[in-house]
């Protein structure tokens with residue numbers, strides 16, 4: 001039985017850290033499961049990491065569902081024993097912003113058509129809070145996402161958030177509003193460490209940080225960034241290994257070692 005959304009809050013109450021890794025296909029789903037992640041996020045970062053888009057905006061719900069199903073198959077193949085991680089899928093841009101009805105239909109597809117047990121969406125605008133309330137009351141667990149929210153790139157860029165007093169106050173207020181709307185956890189991205197710490201202490205739901213310091217209830221990372229596979233590494237998420245150059249070098253060596261084909265030499269032309 002996989003971990004459930006509510007189990008993350010129990011880990012926070014018990015003082016246990018929460019580790020979340022992204023995955024996008026069967027291979028990455030198996031890797032992060034074998035490594036022991038508590039939760040696996042099929043993040044819409046796959047738009048950039050896997051599909052080669054310049055932002056997260058173009059990825060469609062159908063594409064997310066396709067990648068989520070593949071990830072789930074990889075997780076199942078890797079989880080012969082031990083606790084299966086919780087699987088969460090991002091709702092892509094414009095699947096929850098247009099109306100609450102559309103949001104229920106989109107998030108409902110995630111729960112009906114994949115084994116994911118929850119969705120993640122960005123922001124805490126009044127319309128978004130109303131959508132979260134509706135989703136949660138429909139039986140769809142929701143993870144929030146504040147700070148740097150990549151779907152708002154055209155408004156905010158990829159800059160650190162929460163730098164001045166007004167923006168700090170807004171983030172603390174938004175965190176409380178997301179908890180009240182019924183989110184089971186909250187991702188906080190690229191904000192000052194002390195702000196993420198204050199948020200973690202003041203909320204009862206788990207606060208999962210990325211580029212937000214160590215004083216959070218848990219951490220989330222884009223697995224391709226951790227493995228050093230991506231070409232544009234965010235400065236707040238340094239790689240653990242230089243995966244890209246290791247892979248390119250190994251492939252180069254293999255290509256260079258290929259023997260030249262040996263063909264039978266052409267028969268000598270008989271002398272007349």
Ligand code: KIV
Pocket residue numbers: 022041042043044045046090187189210220221222
């Ligand atoms: O899409 C994603 O990978 C994310 C994480 C950075 C939290 O939202």
Ligand code: NA
Pocket residue numbers: 043044045090
């Ligand atoms: Na995302």
